[in-house]
Amino acid sequence: MEQISSPITQQRAWVNINHQALRNNVQELKNFLTSNTQLMAVIKADAYGHGAIKVAETVLNAGVDYLAIATLTEGIELREAGINAPIMILGAINTADEVKEIVRYNLEPTLCTPSQAFVFAETLSCLNATLLVHLKLDTGMSRLGTHWHNAVDFVQYVQQFPQFQIKSIYSHLATADDINTSIMELQHSRFEEAISALKANGIKTPCLHLANSAGALSDRALHYDMVRIGLALYGVYPAPHLHQKVKLQATLEVKARITQIKTLLPNTGVSYGHTFVCDRLTKIAIVGIGYADGIPRLLSNKMKVIIRGQFVDQIGNITMDQLMLNITNFPDLEVGEIVTLLGKDEDLEISADDWANSIGTISWEILCSFKHRLPRINYHKKIDD
Ligand SMILES: *Cc1c(COP(=O)(O)O)cnc(C)c1O
DSSP states (O other): OOOTTOGGGOSSEEEEEEHHHHHHHHHHHHHHSOTTOEEEEEOHHHHHHTOHHHHHHHHHHTTOOEEEESSHHHHHHHHHTTOOSOEEEEEEOOOHHHHHHHHHTTOEEEEOSHHHHHHHHHHHHHHTOOEEEEEEEESSSOSSSEEGGGHHHHHHHHHTOTTEEEEEEEEOOSSTTSSOOHHHHHHHHHHHHHHHHHHHTTOOOOEEEOOOHHHHHHOGGGOTTEEEESGGGGTOOSSGGGTTSOOOOOOEEEEEEEEEEEEEOTTOEESGGGOEEOSSOEEEEEESOOGGGTOOGGGTTTOEEEETTEEEEEESOOOSSOEEEEOTTOTTOOTTOEEEEEEEETTEEEOHHHHHHHHTOOHHHHHTTOOTTSOEEEEOSOOOO
């Protein structure tokens, strides 16, 4: 894949984004969805660290219907890049100034409470503008939204303002990646309860959506009119028991180069704190990537990397800009050699899940952790071979 001589990869460290894999994942997910269910691509947090603009272009081309981001700024960034697909904001917006920006950039906010709706309605009437809005119900996540049992009052409150057109009503699942589905089923039944109450009050329901990646993969009954897919788009499964449903490919790789090689005498300590001490003559490689790039320091002495299709142990504390490898068993390695921290090299692969499992976090957090100091290199054809 990357040639050592290629100018674009003459860097100490970088992130590869595989757009072919992204397209594959969109297609796999679309094939899996209940017919008539739309696919919303969740590209908040710079598309989980992949680069939101480039990801938006690829997934829209691959047939995604809708985009979702978390903050107003993320929405503006997409519009300024010329993305004109519908964009929903998942987070809560509360100020009149932000409402003006939403109108200006043609974004679709989430309304979570009547008082928030009131701020929007007032500002919109001053601007003589209308907005497509998405109403959020809380069915058990205990985060944003109005409680499901107040759905009718909330929807009727919003409906009284001619400034709003209710585009969708939605809720969010708290435990969809859990093998025990009881809480998810409770949330599903509360969502159903809210929908029935709306219908019983003569309210015509708009687009309805409930499922994130895990919800969509667990149960087709949760698909409704749209699913909001983040993690699965990036080729990572929300839980091991959901692997069988679709065939996803990881879309992000982290690579770096060996910048120096040296040999250490027995009893020599490595890196800050000397948490690794050589018990024999040890050859080490220094790699130009560290925790300031987003490699979790908690992986120190726990992680492996891949070089020339073989696993190599990382040793000593990971530092801000560099980390060390034990290459005693790999005498041929040279400065400039490419090291795979995450992703594939020949037949081996290291996944975001591998890292998350070894430090007690989740793959979502791993993906969002890579800093802008790492350039993103976008591949539109198959990376490997
Ligand atoms: C982030 C988010 C999603 C996407 O979740 P994944 O688990 O990454 O698929 C969906 N809905 C809401 C409300 C979110 O905040």
